[in-house]
Amino acid sequence: xLNFSFYNPTNIVFGEGQLQELDNLVPKNANVxxxxxxxxAKKTGLLDRVNAExxxxxRTVIEFGGIxxxxxxxxxxxxxxxxxxxxxxxxxxxxGGSVIDGTKFIAIAAPNKEYEGREREIMxxxxxxxxxxxSVPFGTVLTLPATGSEMNNGAVISDGExxxxxxxxxxxxxxxxxxxxxxxxxxxxxxxxxxxxxxxxTVEQYLTFPAEGRFQDRTAEGILQTxxxxxxxxxxxxxxxxxRANLVWCSTMALNGLISAGVPQDWTTHMIGHELxxxxxxDHAKTLAVVQLANWKVRRAEKREKLIQYxxxxxxxxxxxxxxxxxxxxxxxxxxxxxIGMATKLSDYEIDADIIDRVVANLEKHGMTQLSxxxxxxxEVSRKMxxxxx
Amino acid sequence: xLNFSFYNPTNIVFGEGQLQELDNLVPKNANVxxxxxxxxAKKTGLLDRVNAExxxxxRTVIEFGGIxxxxxxxxxxxxxxxxxxxxxxxxxxxxGGSVIDGTKFIAIAAPNKEYEGREREIMxxxxxxxxxxxSVPFGTVLTLPATGSEMNNGAVISDGExxxxxxxxxxxxxxxxxxxxxxxxxxxxxxxxxxxxxxxxTVEQYLTFPAEGRFQDRTAEGILQTxxxxxxxxxxxxxxxxxRANLVWCSTMALNGLISAGVPQDWTTHMIGHELxxxxxxDHAKTLAVVQLANWKVRRAEKREKLIQYxxxxxxxxxxxxxxxxxxxxxxxxxxxxxIGMATKLSDYEIDADIIDRVVANLEKHGMTQLSxxxxxxxEVSRKMxxxxx
Numbered sequence: 001x002l003n004f005s006f007y008n009p010t011n012i013v014f015g016e017g018q019l020q021e022l023d024n025l026v027p028k029n030a031n032v033x034x035x036x037x038x039x040x041a042k043k044t045g046l047l048d049r050v051n052a053e054x055x056x057x058x059r060t061v062i063e064f065g066g067i068x069x070x071x072x073x074x075x076x077x078x079x080x081x082x083x084x085x086x087x088x089x090x091x092x093x094x095x096g097g098s099v100i101d102g103t104k105f106i107a108i109a110a111p112n113k114e115y116e117g118r119e120r121e122i123m124x125x126x127x128x129x130x131x132x133x134x135s136v137p138f139g140t141v142l143t144l145p146a147t148g149s150e151m152n153n154g155a156v157i158s159d160g161e162x163x164x165x166x167x168x169x170x171x172x173x174x175x176x177x178x179x180x181x182x183x184x185x186x187x188x189x190x191x192x193x194x195x196x197x198x199x200x201x202t203v204e205q206y207l208t209f210p211a212e213g214r215f216q217d218r219t220a221e222g223i224l225q226t227x228x229x230x231x232x233x234x235x236x237x238x239x240x241x242x243x244r245a246n247l248v249w250c251s252t253m254a255l256n257g258l259i260s261a262g263v264p265q266d267w268t269t270h271m272i273g274h275e276l277x278x279x280x281x282x283d284h285a286k287t288l289a290v291v292q293l294a295n296w297k298v299r300r301a302e303k304r305e306k307l308i309q310y311x312x313x314x315x316x317x318x319x320x321x322x323x324x325x326x327x328x329x330x331x332x333x334x335x336x337x338x339x340i341g342m343a344t345k346l347s348d349y350e351i352d353a354d355i356i357d358r359v360v361a362n363l364e365k366h367g368m369t370q371l372s373x374x375x376x377x378x379x380e381v382s383r384k385m386x387x388x389x390x
Numbered sequence: 391x392l393n394f395s396f397y398n399p400t401n402i403v404f405g406e407g408q409l410q411e412l413d414n415l416v417p418k419n420a421n422v423x424x425x426x427x428x429x430x431a432k433k434t435g436l437l438d439r440v441n442a443e444x445x446x447x448x449r450t451v452i453e454f455g456g457i458x459x460x461x462x463x464x465x466x467x468x469x470x471x472x473x474x475x476x477x478x479x480x481x482x483x484x485x486g487g488s489v490i491d492g493t494k495f496i497a498i499a500a501p502n503k504e505y506e507g508r509e510r511e512i513m514x515x516x517x518x519x520x521x522x523x524x525s526v527p528f529g530t531v532l533t534l535p536a537t538g539s540e541m542n543n544g545a546v547i548s549d550g551e552x553x554x555x556x557x558x559x560x561x562x563x564x565x566x567x568x569x570x571x572x573x574x575x576x577x578x579x580x581x582x583x584x585x586x587x588x589x590x591x592t593v594e595q596y597l598t599f600p601a602e603g604r605f606q607d608r609t610a611e612g613i614l615q616t617x618x619x620x621x622x623x624x625x626x627x628x629x630x631x632x633x634r635a636n637l638v639w640c641s642t643m644a645l646n647g648l649i650s651a652g653v654p655q656d657w658t659t660h661m662i663g664h665e666l667x668x669x670x671x672x673d674h675a676k677t678l679a680v681v682q683l684a685n686w687k688v689r690r691a692e693k694r695e696k697l698i699q700y701x702x703x704x705x706x707x708x709x710x711x712x713x714x715x716x717x718x719x720x721x722x723x724x725x726x727x728x729x730i731g732m733a734t735k736l737s738d739y740e741i742d743a744d745i746i747d748r749v750v751a752n753l754e755k756h757g758m759t760q761l762s763x764x765x766x767x768x769x770e771v772s773r774k775m776x777x778x779x780x
Contacts, residue, residue, distance in 0.1 A: 262404065
């Protein structure tokens with residue numbers, strides 16, 4: 001097992017009816033900014049319910065809507081101005097990963113004077129973390145189980161064709177309300193995206209090479225097995241509480257530092273996926289499904305031991321030789337994605353070979369030339385994956 | 391899935407050589423009290439190493455040794471006096487569950503004026519939590535993987551024949567250093583105790599009735615499978631780093647709120663075990679092994695569905711009818727305990743039937759008359775378990 005630190009102070013409040021805890025969780029007498037996205041929080045009545053809870057104590061509440069999927073730097077800067085002008089001292093993100101990620105940027109950009117006028121620099125530090133003194137405290141009401149942003153300190157922000165990571169130990173949500181019922185109104189395609197996003201997050205922290213992280217491996221396998229069990233149900237029966245509750249909890253657990261602690265990680269699929277989304281607008285999760293399967297096919301030898309473990313433990317494949325079981329495990333993963341309506345080829349989205357040079361160029365521009373758990377995914381290997389994904 | 395809150399802000403610093411992080415983790419210029427137990431921390435040189443790390447910055451350091459296994463109220467009160475007299479503002483617990491549990495009591499008793507002179511009352515609130523304003527911040531250097539106290543906010547304190555729970559949201563360690571190498575010098579029997587303690591903690595949060603906690607179930611099963619895989623190795627090869635690292639991480643994960651979130655729990659075995667330890671001095675873990683097997687035999691019908699799941703998933707028992715598989719799973723658990731040198735009957739410890747009335751009387755005295763996940767373990771059922779355990 002590798003050495004690690006694990007620290008995650010987010011208070012999770014999980015279950016039906018938990019919105020009523022808001023009045024206890026958000027500081028009294030605060031100037032609150034509610035951040036939200038494209039309007040579904042308004043349409044479904046959720047924003048009204050949130051406002052009603054916040055009104056139970058003395059607070060000033062301002063709303064900032066319109067944070068887009070793949071939250072954009074320029075939009076977020078408008079919110080930063082509101083936080084500064086209105087002396088906001090608590091932010092409540094009501095939304096999915098994009099709104100929460102955007103809120104993390106706002107929270108760290110607004111109060112740190114040294115970045116005023118050059119907030120773009122906050123996006124330069126990546127996984128090293130933003131050097132900053134403080135952030136505006138924030139909580140979340142999760143509407144879309146997918147990214148895990150509700151219980152981690154990372155965010156992905158878009159600026160033109162660039163998708164950049166913003167991290168900071170100051171950026172853990174103070175609390176996150178996870179009420180599966182709030183997610184019942186999501187369109188099927190977004191639920192399927194959430195299942196796949198959670199699946200791939202898990203795979204990227206698990207399917208590398210053996211490293212004696214037995215708890216971590218089995219916990220990751222448990223998430224994958226759960227997703228396989230409840231995937232079709234939660235996509236097709238949105239009001240099935242238990243299926244959705246399991247999706248919500250798995251998506252949070254898949255990216256809160258738990259399953260990555262002490263084991264190697266491979267974020268190749270995410271990095272290539274980010275470039276695809278930035279260039280084509282294709283949903284994040286759809287890029288992941290496409291790239292992950294190609295990744296396994298191209299790096300089958302490097303991931304051999306873990307692919308066999310995945311075949312045995314996640315898919316219960318006990319017959320046949322190792323290569324057959326690996327083939328079957330990859331095929332079953334693809335079938336699972338199909339079963340929830342997720343296509344697995346770039347051509348399914350009418351993206352053709354022209355994209356490859358552009359993605360590879362942007363990977364180079366962003367320094368993504370030695371990806372994977374071994375640092376052996378060069379631009380040439382990424383190119384091969386994209387060719388395999390066509 | 392049941393509604394739940396999950397909050398755990400302890401910073402875990404895991405791995406070989408992590409003791410050198412102490413100087414970064416303990417506040418500079420602090421008046422530090424080091425708490426420790428019976429002297430093995432001194433004998434092995436660990437205390438010297440801890441002091442050397444703390445001396446890297448300006449700090450005052452005082453030591454308080456002699457906290458016994460099953461930490462006693464009267465001993466802890468001496469430490470409370472030291473904290474008050476010496477204006478201690480950080481406590482560093484160097485030890486296992488007893489030292490850490492004791493430190494939690496000290497941390498909450500010392501600064502809260504309302505309990506001064508009547509500190510015994512702190513032990514009355516049990517799982518409801520001690521109403522208190524503050525606690526002295528503390529960190530831990532773990533020497534014995536077993537209780538999980540290094541990453542939770544509970545403690546068990548002894549006062550004569552009473553074993554009482556002290557809980558408080560103020561009582562999470564600020565940090566815990568988990569270096570598997572520090573545990574290499576433990577005697578075999580204590581390692582075996584740690585394996586069993588971790589196993590039973592997990593079982594008590596898992597083996598109840600199905601409640602659609604799929605992540606929680608699989609994570610619990612992962613801990614159990616890991617313990618079964620590494621148990622004999624880590625007892626017999628104390629310097630096998632990977633086996634020990636897996637024990638250490640599992641023991642922390644087994645009781646930090648993760649696997650209990652949103653599912654029923656059954657602490658019957660612990661409650662009966664506590665009474666046995668208080669009356670006979672038998673090691674906590676040894677009481678657990680004895681009582682747990684009896685618990686399953688007596689409440690086999692109530693736990694039927696989960697016993698079958700346990701048989702299938704943890705022991706891979708796929709042949710035979712349900713009853714046969716339950717029998718096999720119980721037998722295999724007992725064999726596993728034996729394989730690490732853990733006896734499974736009261737008579738193995740020369741405890742005879744005379745103990746039963748005394749345990750039942752103390753259960754009654756402590757209000758333990760409706761134990762289990764269904765509240766159906768009356769004193770009569772507890773008696774039956776003890777008879778089965780003879």
